[in-house]
Amino acid sequence: MNPNKKNTSNNKNIKTPKFNFYWIYGIIFVLFIGYQLFNDGNMSSRNLSQNEFKTILDANDIEKIMIVNRDIANIYIKKEALEKEKYKKDKGSLYTSNSPLYFYDFGDLQNFEKELKAEKEAKNLDFDTSNVERTNLLDQIFMYLPFIFLIGLWIYFMRRMSGGGAGGGGQIFSIGKSKAKLFDQDQKVKTSFKDVAGLEGAKEEVQEIVDFLKSPDKYTSLGGKIPKGALLVGPPGTGKTLLAKAVAGEAHVPFFSLSGSDFVEMFVGVGASRVRDLFKQAQQKAPSIIFIDEIDAVGRSRGKNNITGGNDERENTLNQLLTEMDGFGTDTNVIVLAATNRADVLDKALLRAGRFDRQIYVDLPDLNERAAIFKVHIKPLKLSKDVDIDFLSQQTPGFSGADIANLCNEAALIAARKSKKAVHHQDFLDAVDRIVGGLEKKNKIIAPKEKKTIAYHEAGHATASWMLEHAAPLVKVTIVPRGQSLGAAWYLPEERQIVQSEQMLDEMCATLAGRAAEKLMFNKISTGALNDLEKVTKQARAMVTIYGLNEKIGNLTYYDSSGQSDYNFTKPYSEKTAQIIDKEISKIIEEQFERAVQILSKNKDKLTTLAELLLEKEVIFKKDLEVIFGKRPFKEEEKEIIDKKTENTIDKTNSENSSKTQE
Incomplete structure (x- = not known):
């Protein structure tokens, strides 16, 4: 290899600094300071003491004394006297014939002048004297430096405020400008409807908006009008923002986000x-789309926070948004898309037809x-060849799109942690374990007595769920600590659209x-069932106060879907009804507790066998329960999804964790 070529390539890789206009200012400043320093006579002069001055004065070697600013005397030596040895030594490298050789700090000017006059007359000296006022620009600069700094600072901020600096949204004069990001021909969004899996109904709705922007004549020829807006509503992580990105990628019109x-x-x-400003920009680029994510930040109902003084600024913003979307003079091809998971708190005027003509519900995927x-x-x-996507989709009821994305990423991390070259099916199942139950803590020290209590507790869950018709089928029971739980039982719940009272009671x-x-086994109870009690209390309260599944309360519900009850001081029922509600909730819970005791009493020997097996293995699966209890005594309508290869796996619970028990 030629070394010269190598050096040439290295030289090309060396990055040279880019030219900056401020360099010119710096060079001028340095030259100015240098000129002042080198042009100053004091740089080539030496200060004289009083005795030295009198000696030179008596020798009549002084040609001229120049008093500068009534403070300093510059001493000029005669040309013939400069040849003397003592003056040759005092000549500096910067000395010139026009510069003083010495300077003398005389003190009081009046006394100095009298002294010079007396010496000149007494000794017949022939030097000249003069007074000059000289201005030092460098001293003036330092004197006015604070003012110069303040002026420079003011100019800097004025440039920033007028848009000269970076970050338009953070400047003072542009603070009222919109912060929306514009996506147009120069900055395209690569997401399309192909990247949005599921959400078929929602995609049809928004795709019609895209079709209208692409070919409006198809709709206007029949007298139709472009919809003003569409509101995407749904639980977190279901893909509302992703759907908006797909609209931006498909519409090919300016998109403000x-x-x-x-x-x-x-x-x-x-x-x-x-x-x-936002709608002004959008109207200038019409037809266009505006997407407002988390619109509940400004779209909350007005006049409901009067207790705390309200938020007039937010209400003013909402009023302006209402006017721009459908006001007196709004007739432009600007479509507004918005997303929120809190549609219940939005203002009614914002939700009416003419502003958001369509409310698209983005539900959890089936x-x-x-x-x-x-x-x-x-x-x-x-991926490895053993990954079964159908099995994974069956194992994850209640997962949102974001949950599935997190699951896939977690599986890849687990496979990398184990130094695998591909992501296997078991890695996905371990990821479900990690997400649902938390990190496994095998080294956590648990006393044998506590471990036995946990084993019987989990065995009780498994036994009752096996003997109850409407309980979700068990997948796995473990007493290995995970996260904050000491043990857990996983089930595979049905994907129900409605739930009957018998199903809730069995759960x-x-x-x-x-x-x-x-x-039953120890005649004692522990604090380990806190999660269980919290869950059943919520279910019992929902049965009585929300779903109307209680005979005493009847076909009544105290649930307010509008969210207005959050701002009321009073309950929607009387104190007498409140007492009935409390009694009925307690009655339901105690009845189910006694029912659980009866079921376990009938199967006490099997419960003991299961608990001992759990203490031995720490993890048991559905096949172990079939050995102890036999097949479930009920006809299971759901399809069997756990095959021989994956019997030693766990399952994801539903979105509300209603079928998972943790202590």
């Missing part, structure tokens, strides 16, 4: 100003949609069976 919190500012009137979402998120992964009975097992 921002969050509801971008309108909020500490200054009065800024939010309304930003709304006006079985087929989960399979499609898995296929999207496993594309960047290196409550199975949940209380752990505490019932402790009572």
